[in-house]
Amino acid sequence: MVEQGYKLPFYADLSTLPETERRVIWGMMVGEEGKTRVPVYENYKNAGFDPEKHVLQCYGSGWTSAAFLPQERQLFGLPGGFFHDWELGTNIKGLYAAGDALYASNCYGHAAATGYYAGRHASKFASSERLVAVERQQSGKEKTRVYAPLKNNPRTAVGWKELNMAISKTMQNYCGDVKHDELLKTGLQRLKDYNDEVLPDTFAYNPHELVRLLEVFDILTVSEIILRSCLARRASSGPLCFKRGDTSDSETQPDRKLIIIKQENNRIVLSEKPLDFYGDLKENYEKYNQYYPERL
Amino acid sequence: MEFTEMPASKPILFDAEKCTGCNSCVEICQVDVFIPNPDKGAPPVVLFPGECWYCGSCVVVCPVKGAITLRHPLMNQVHWVEKSHLAT
Numbered sequence: 057m058v059e060q061g062y063k064l065p066f067y068a069d070l071s072t073l074p075e076t077e078r079r080v081i082w083g084m085m086v087g088e089e090g091k092t093r094v095p096v097y098e099n100y101k102n103a104g105f106d107p108e109k110h111v112l113q114c115y116g117s118g119w120t121s122a123a124f125l126p127q128e129r130q131l132f133g134l135p136g137g138f139f140h141d142w143e144l145g146t147n148i149k150g151l152y153a154a155g156d157a158l159y160a161s162n163c164y165g166h167a168a169a170t171g172y173y174a175g176r177h178a179s180k181f182a183s184s185e186r187l188v189a190v191e192r193q194q195s196g197k198e199k200t201r202v203y204a205p206l207k208n209n210p211r212t213a214v215g216w217k218e219l220n221m222a223i224s225k226t227m228q229n230y231c232g233d234v235k236h237d238e239l240l241k242t243g244l245q246r247l248k249d250y251n252d253e254v255l256p257d258t259f260a261y262n263p264h265e266l267v268r269l270l271e272v273f274d275i276l277t278v279s280e281i282i283l284r285s286c287l288a289r290r291a292s293s294g295p296l297c298f299k300r301g302d303t304s305d306s307e308t309q310p311d312r313k314l315i316i317i318k319q320e321n322n323r324i325v326l327s328e329k330p331l332d333f334y335g336d337l338k339e340n341y342e343k344y345n346q347y348y349p350e351r352l
Numbered sequence: 353m354e355f356t357e358m359p360a361s362k363p364i365l366f367d368a369e370k371c372t373g374c375n376s377c378v379e380i381c382q383v384d385v386f387i388p389n390p391d392k393g394a395p396p397v398v399l400f401p402g403e404c405w406y407c408g409s410c411v412v413v414c415p416v417k418g419a420i421t422l423r424h425p426l427m428n429q430v431h432w433v434e435k436s437h438l439a440t
């Protein structure tokens with residue numbers, strides 16, 4: 057718009073709206089939506105903002121709140137998620153997935169609907185299963201992993217923020233907008249170095265920092281999954297916002313598939329499914345999910 | 353002199369006169385910015401100001417008006433003008 061001659065800054069102008077619309081947008085939407093009620097509605101009002109006569113400055117030259125880097129766009133709602141069957145069950149028996157954990161997701165409606173749907177199947181599964189005793193050996197191993205950072209030396213060890221930023225930078229550098237095998241493989245090596253050399257020497261001063269650190273360990277795993285999946289996808293894909301710089305367009309056709317990555321006996325296993333794997337939507341929904349309670 | 357560091361932002365301000373130390377704000381905060389004050393009845397301690405999401409839940413849940421205030425960092429404070437002052 058700036059190129060077309062509009063002059064910055066832009067302003068959000070509610071003043072010319074009909075009174076009811078202004079009250080819906082400012083009073084109801086901004087004033088009642090959880091995370092804008094205090095930070096925006098109340099704080100602006102207390103500072104003197106009056107939507108009937110003031111206009112709010114917008115920063116940037118467009119809708120910058122959603123200005124993702126191309127490589128971030130690849131991760132927002134679109135491409136990855138748990139592979140699942142028609143009951144939203146995963147390859148681990150009894151583990152169901154819903155919402156943003158599924159691919160092609162990114163809205164409250166989808167999260168609520170799939171949560172309801174997966175929950176129904178999960179409760180059906182649970183009601184037919186017997187509870188087994190906790191495996192002491194397994195929980196002991198997990199405790200050792202979780203508490204390990206508390207034993208390290210804070211003077212020499214690395215904290216959660218430093219490791220978090222290092223992983224982010226690795227992903228920006230080696231898994232950016234345009235993907236190349238060589239870059240992706242270098243990225244994997246960086247993550248392996250962090251995993252082998254840095255992760256065993258991290259430290260947390262308190263439970264708060266320990267939780268953050270454990271989240272960063274998960275981020276490290278997820279980053280590896282992303283890099284390995286990118287390596288497995290050989291051609292660019294418009295719908296997935298996935299761009300390759302080292303394969304030709306003629307390779308695009310064979311890449312119209314789902315790529316599945318999983319860990320089995322400590323080994324990474326890759327497999328593929330055709331895009332139409334789930335078959336006819338209407339027919340299968342009826343088959344697997346008939347649920348029409350009378351009260352609805 | 354105190355050997356410490358000024359934080360990059362101060363998202364939460366307490367009014368110690370009004371705060372009853374009920375810790376509802378501590379409980380609600382999704383990222384655990386606070387810890388309860390070791391002095392019972394005193395305002396919670398803001399231990400991790402850099403992790404605040406500026407969601408305002410702590411202010412919404414506080415039962416005493418004005419005991420807790422959410423303050424955006426300077427760079428995120430939005431500006432406005434009176435429409436009648438804008439050149440058309």
Ligand SMILES: Cc1cc2nc3c(=O)[nH]c(=O)nc-3n(C[C@H](O)[C@H](O)[C@H](O)COP(=O)(O)OP(=O)(O)OC[C@H]3O[C@@H](n4cnc5c(N)ncnc54)[C@H](O)[C@@H]3O)c2cc1C
Pocket residue numbers: 154155156157161162163164165167274
């Ligand atoms: C800025 C923003 C604005 C949005 N605006 C809209 C909008 O206007 N309309 C709309 O429809 N959608 C919007 N969305 C999308 C919508 O918010 C999400 O799709 C939806 O909330 C996903 O719900 P969910 O339950 O699947 O996941 P989440 O709400 O993300 O829940 C996942 C939960 O799992 C927890 N968790 C993660 N890891 C672990 C672990 N290892 N152990 C235990 N717990 C864990 C997390 O803490 C979190 O509570 C927006 C999203 C964002 C980020």
Ligand code: SF4
Pocket residue numbers: 363364380381382383384385386403404405406407408409410411422
């Ligand atoms: S604004 Fe939200 S994130 Fe920040 S301290 Fe309050 S509850 Fe926590």
Ligand code: SF4
Pocket residue numbers: 366370371372373374375376377378395396413414415416419420
């Ligand atoms: S909720 Fe309000 S009164 Fe209670 S501790 Fe927090 S600021 Fe104080």
